[in-house]
Amino acid sequence: xxxxxxxxxxxxxxxxxxxxxxxxxxxxxxxxxxxxxxxxxxxxxxxxxxxxxxxxxxxxxxxxxxxxxxxxxxxxxxxxxxxxxxxxxxxxxxxxxxxxxxxxxxxxxxxxxxxxxxxxxxxxxxxxxxxxxxxxxxxxxxxxxxxxxxxxxxxxxxxxxxxxxxxxxxxxxxxxxxxxxxxxxxxxxxxxxxxxxxxxxxxxxxxxxxxxxxxxxxxxxxxxxxxxxxxxxxxxxxxxxxxxxxxxxxxxxxxxxxxxxxxxxxxxxxxxxxxxxxxxxxxxxxxxxxxxxxxxxxxxxxxxxxxxx
Amino acid sequence: xxxxxxxxxxxxxxxxxxxxxxxxxxxxxxxxxxxxxxxxxxxxxxxxxxxxxxxxxxxxxxxxxxxxxxxxxxxxxxxxxxxxxxxxxxxxxxxxxxxxxxxxxxxxxxxxxxxxxxxxxxxxxxxxxxxxxxxxxxxxxxxxxxxxxxxxxxxxxxxxxxxxxxxxxxxxxxxxxxxxxxxxxxxxxxxxxxxxxxxxxxxxxxxxxxxxxxxxxxxxxxxxxxxxxxxxxxxxxxxxxxxxxxxxxxxxxxxxxxxxxxxxxxxxxxxxxxxxxxxxxxxxxxxxxxxxxxxxxxxxxxxxxxxxxxxxxxxxxxxxxxxxxxxxxxxxxx
Amino acid sequence: xxxxxxxxxxxxxxxxxxxxxxxxxxxxxxxxxxxxxxxxxxxxxxxxxxxxxxxxxxxxxxxxxxxxxxxxxxxxxxxxxxxxxxxxxxxxxxxxxxxxxxxxxxxxxxxxxxxxxxxxxxxxxxxxxxxxxxxxxxxxxxxxxxxxxxxxxxxxxxxxxxxxxxxxxxxxxxxxxxxxxxxxxxxxxxxxxxxxxxxxxxxxxxxxxxxxxxxxxxxxxxxxxxxxxxxxxxxxxxxxxxxxxxxxxxxxxxxxxxxxxxxxxxxxxxxxxxxxxxxxxxxxxxxxxxxxxxxxxxxxxxxxxxxxxxxxxxxxxxxxxxxxxxxxxxxxxxxxx
Numbered sequence: 001x002x003x004x005x006x007x008x009x010x011x012x013x014x015x016x017x018x019x020x021x022x023x024x025x026x027x028x029x030x031x032x033x034x035x036x037x038x039x040x041x042x043x044x045x046x047x048x049x050x051x052x053x054x055x056x057x058x059x060x061x062x063x064x065x066x067x068x069x070x071x072x073x074x075x076x077x078x079x080x081x082x083x084x085x086x087x088x089x090x091x092x093x094x095x096x097x098x099x100x101x102x103x104x105x106x107x108x109x110x111x112x113x114x115x116x117x118x119x120x121x122x123x124x125x126x127x128x129x130x131x132x133x134x135x136x137x138x139x140x141x142x143x144x145x146x147x148x149x150x151x152x153x154x155x156x157x158x159x160x161x162x163x164x165x166x167x168x169x170x171x172x173x174x175x176x177x178x179x180x181x182x183x184x185x186x187x188x189x190x191x192x193x194x195x196x197x198x199x200x201x202x203x204x205x206x207x208x209x210x211x212x213x214x215x216x217x218x219x220x221x222x223x224x225x226x227x228x229x230x231x232x233x234x235x236x237x238x239x240x241x242x243x244x245x246x247x248x249x250x251x252x253x254x255x256x257x258x259x260x261x262x263x264x265x266x267x268x269x270x271x272x273x274x275x276x277x278x279x280x281x282x283x284x285x286x287x288x289x290x291x292x293x294x295x296x297x298x299x300x301x302x303x304x305x306x307x308x309x
Numbered sequence: 310x311x312x313x314x315x316x317x318x319x320x321x322x323x324x325x326x327x328x329x330x331x332x333x334x335x336x337x338x339x340x341x342x343x344x345x346x347x348x349x350x351x352x353x354x355x356x357x358x359x360x361x362x363x364x365x366x367x368x369x370x371x372x373x374x375x376x377x378x379x380x381x382x383x384x385x386x387x388x389x390x391x392x393x394x395x396x397x398x399x400x401x402x403x404x405x406x407x408x409x410x411x412x413x414x415x416x417x418x419x420x421x422x423x424x425x426x427x428x429x430x431x432x433x434x435x436x437x438x439x440x441x442x443x444x445x446x447x448x449x450x451x452x453x454x455x456x457x458x459x460x461x462x463x464x465x466x467x468x469x470x471x472x473x474x475x476x477x478x479x480x481x482x483x484x485x486x487x488x489x490x491x492x493x494x495x496x497x498x499x500x501x502x503x504x505x506x507x508x509x510x511x512x513x514x515x516x517x518x519x520x521x522x523x524x525x526x527x528x529x530x531x532x533x534x535x536x537x538x539x540x541x542x543x544x545x546x547x548x549x550x551x552x553x554x555x556x557x558x559x560x561x562x563x564x565x566x567x568x569x570x571x572x573x574x575x576x577x578x579x580x581x582x583x584x585x586x587x588x589x590x591x592x593x594x595x596x597x598x599x600x601x602x603x604x605x606x607x608x609x610x611x612x613x614x615x616x617x618x619x620x621x622x623x624x625x626x627x628x629x630x631x632x633x634x635x636x637x638x639x640x641x642x643x
Numbered sequence: 644x645x646x647x648x649x650x651x652x653x654x655x656x657x658x659x660x661x662x663x664x665x666x667x668x669x670x671x672x673x674x675x676x677x678x679x680x681x682x683x684x685x686x687x688x689x690x691x692x693x694x695x696x697x698x699x700x701x702x703x704x705x706x707x708x709x710x711x712x713x714x715x716x717x718x719x720x721x722x723x724x725x726x727x728x729x730x731x732x733x734x735x736x737x738x739x740x741x742x743x744x745x746x747x748x749x750x751x752x753x754x755x756x757x758x759x760x761x762x763x764x765x766x767x768x769x770x771x772x773x774x775x776x777x778x779x780x781x782x783x784x785x786x787x788x789x790x791x792x793x794x795x796x797x798x799x800x801x802x803x804x805x806x807x808x809x810x811x812x813x814x815x816x817x818x819x820x821x822x823x824x825x826x827x828x829x830x831x832x833x834x835x836x837x838x839x840x841x842x843x844x845x846x847x848x849x850x851x852x853x854x855x856x857x858x859x860x861x862x863x864x865x866x867x868x869x870x871x872x873x874x875x876x877x878x879x880x881x882x883x884x885x886x887x888x889x890x891x892x893x894x895x896x897x898x899x900x901x902x903x904x905x906x907x908x909x910x911x912x913x914x915x916x917x918x919x920x921x922x923x924x925x926x927x928x929x930x931x932x933x934x935x936x937x938x939x940x941x942x943x944x945x946x947x948x949x950x951x952x953x954x955x956x957x958x959x960x961x962x963x964x965x966x967x968x969x970x971x972x973x974x975x976x977x978x979x980x
Contacts, residue, residue: 014458015465026478123715133355136610140602142554144561145577145595148584152592156585203757206712207822211771212743225761237464244469248558262470263562266477278474285465300761301806 004304008293012286019282023275024067028060076276081268086276089261094280097250097257101242104177108184109235116192117219123197131189138186143245147179147252164254176253180245184238191234195227202226228299236292240285356611359604366601370424373417382569385409390587404589406579412593415571419594422572426486427553433491435498435545442502443529443537447510453503460496468493468555476564486565490552501544505537539612546609550602557598573598657728658685659829659862660709665722667704667713669933676933678704678717680886686879688829691856691863693877693894695870697930701886702866706832709864710749711739726830744771748828752835754815758807764818765791765803771825790821794851813844820851827859834866849876870913874898882906885930885941888960892967902969902977904946940972948973
């Protein structure tokens with residue numbers, strides 16, 4: 001288990017390092033990074049002053065060193081828009097997105113396991129076909145359009161749900177979570193169904209049935225844990241992809257999460273905040289990948305022993 | 310043929326274990342003829358409908374723009390926000406937007422723009438990803454692990470976020486959009502192609518070709534590519550949806566296609582503020598996206614089965630037993 | 644045994660398993676084909692019956708229909724499978740589940756895939772006790788350890804916590820057998836139990852099966868394509884070809900004087916010292932595709948005795964000596980050859 005984790009942590013750290021370096025070099029690739037930080041209307045004097053204050057006139061290796069030590073101290077500079085430290089803004093926004101994403105993934109995984117198993121238990125039955133067609137549609141609906149339609153139908157026409165904001169009871173969660181949910185749910189149903197069909201036709205399932213196990217015991221006691229490996233992998237990837245959805249959902253519904261923060265900082269050209277948000281996301285994804293690997297090891301004894309190359 | 314003498318019982322004492330299968334001759338029986346793809350497509354109604362929709366969308370994108378002229382941009386302010394009706398000719402069929410521009414014309418124009426981003430992006434990533442993947446998979450070793458690690462790095466980051474950051478640093482133009490979408494999707498093909506090539510490189514016919522001194526470039530092109538191609542094309546069909554959705558999302562967020570150009574995602578964004586008074590501006594382009602992506606998904610699911618010799622039989626079964634879909638392959642998830 | 648009526652052990656006249664006219668159909672692209680066509684046999688407790696045939700002749704399909712584990716693409720379309728006199732094909736799924744384990748049990752060929760890779764083996768072996776006797780986890784575990792000891796797993800107490808991939812092929816097969824005999828079933832079906840194993844391990848496994856059979860007085864249906872296994876192990880043999888039974892009877896008699904040209908061909912194709920230097924005789928040709936089984940005799944295309952009648956009329960099994968039958972119009976001629 002320990003050597004397994006060590007290998008996985010090392011290989012998951014590679015993307016993290018790439019992102020950290022990528023942000024640094026991307027900012028300097030376009031010529032003068034000062035252009036990224038300062039508004040277009042800044043005077044040459046302001047630019048020179050800013051450049052000196054932030055060390056952009058130093059050599060690249062020195063800049064890189066400063067950048068890395070600042071990042072390690074969670075110092076990402078100051079937001080031009082609000083004057084607050086960028087790191088603080090990101091930490092304020094982060095829990096909002098995390099809650100939204102957590103609720104969504106929980107619902108998506110439980111729902112998909114139930115629907116997918118039901119569909120897989122009788123392949124090609126009407127239930128299976130309906131589940132497959134619906135999940136394919138769900139996975140291909142653009143989430144921003146789904147959100148706008150939700151607002152149109154439930155907010156504007158029926159007046160049942162609030163169209164934006166984070167103040168209120170549980171009803172404020174419905175549309176944002178539903179919007180985030182459709183794609184992961186659609187994809188996961190198909191993955192669960194596929195791997196459950198494979199697992200249910202495996203000889204060990206036949207043996208379990210030959211022991212007189214009930215269908216419930218066969219599905220949940222024997223097949224599900226074997227089917228869970230691809231589901232976990234895909235669920236991990238989908239959780240990473242939730243950042244995409246969060247950008248959309250938080251923009252449309254006005255949630256002060258990290259996605260909205262990123263879009264706002266792009267539209268208002270606030271590079272310090274964008275950089276902090278991107279790095280924070282990269283760290284979260286790194287942690288998520290480790291979590292998925294641990295889950296893999298917990299569900300499959302073969303993974304625990306094998307040390308991947 | 311049975312021998313003359315009847316000493317069969319001795320056989321039972323033979324220490325050798327003998328398979329009955331050994332007794333059978335080696336002649337292989339004739340296989341039933343393989344049904345044509347067109348006929349299989351015809352039998353799966355959902356896939357057939359999907360194929361027709363994709364064909365229509367492609368035709369509109371190709372020939373629509375010359376047909377509508379400048380109507381997508383022509384403003385008629387006194388015809389602002391007209392609802393869909395049958396009274397105003399073809400161009401009034403689906404109503405007008407706030408500047409009085411015909412929705413029909415704008416949808417046609419947007420189809421062309423959307424596809425002119427999605428198709429080149431998919432083709433680029435398909436070509437580059439497949440080439441790299443086949444090369445890495447065929448040679449194996451260090452080349453393989455480096456290529457795979459690069460793919461992992463790109464895939465482990467949300468593609469929308471990469472696009473957002475890059476489009477911030479560079480300006481959002483159609484060309485940049487194509488490039489960034491192509492780069493973020495290369496790993497998908499790279500992984501698929503590598504897996505196929507790694508599996509094929511140990512096959513006998515590849516060994517045979519190698520024994521004859523065929524250069525590896527030629528082996529990949531002649532022996533590996535043709536077998537991997539159906540899978541790669543299926544993945545590309547599915548990926549087309551993803552690229553289209555990403556482009557729409559970016560345009561919707563205001564960092565993709567920029568006005569006065571128009572794409573489906575941008576149309577949805579522009580219609581948002583008139584949601585309460587003019588639903589058609591938002592609903593129609595969204596429907597266009599959904600129809601196209603769902604069709605492509607259904608078609609890809611069908612193609613997965615149709616191009617897989619082990620599964621092709623499913624499509625020829627009578628209706629009752631036919632499966633409708635294959636699961637999305639894990640490499641398709643963003 | 645807590646379920647069903649008291650076993651009919653004393654009633655020697657009722658076979659433990661009696662299959663009659665079993666038909667199984669399979670859905671394929673070119674329509675429905677009959678994979679098993681009117682197969683009948685019966686076996687008593689303590690006896691071993693071998694189902695012998697080439698791959699694809701329907702022997703495994705027969706076994707799976709007996710235990711009710713057919714794939715969805717296949718369906719039993721006729722016949723009866725009587726266990727202690729009751730037809731399992733007419734039972735509800737719940738009734739069948741009550742038989743599965745205490746009465747009917749099966750051992751598969753590939754023990755690696757037949758054991759659940761993510762469960763400790765002790766739990767899998769104890770599962771029948773949990774399901775049918777409602778034992779606690781701890782009690783089931785003790786039972787599993789007993790069984791593992793019985794089938795010869797060293798250090799069973801520690802090994803019960805191991806996973807299938809941590810065992811060798813022979814050990815896995817022992818585990819699978821332990822699981823199948825856990826509740827001392829009346830009928831044990833062994834579907835090529837030794838095909839995937841080394842020759843030396845094969846012999847050990849066959850000996851284990853025999854010992855367990857004697858201990859628990861089970862009827863064993865042995866599915867195999869191995870003539871030597873049949874000769875050494877079985878009391879009766881049912882020879883299958885293209886989904887039908889071509890010959891049936893006590894192994895000793897059938898192997899001594901086959902009454903069907905197919906059985907004869909099989910026996911002739913066994914290598915022997917006496918014919919060294921001569922090409923090994925084989926049955927020419929290959930079995931018919933299931934979709935193209937001829938109207939007359941199923942074996943006509945490869946039969947040395949084929950006549951016009953064989954093309955016209957399918958032979959039905961006829962008595963051919965004491966407790967034997969053969970489905971050949973001209974079985975008498977084989978004696979004279």
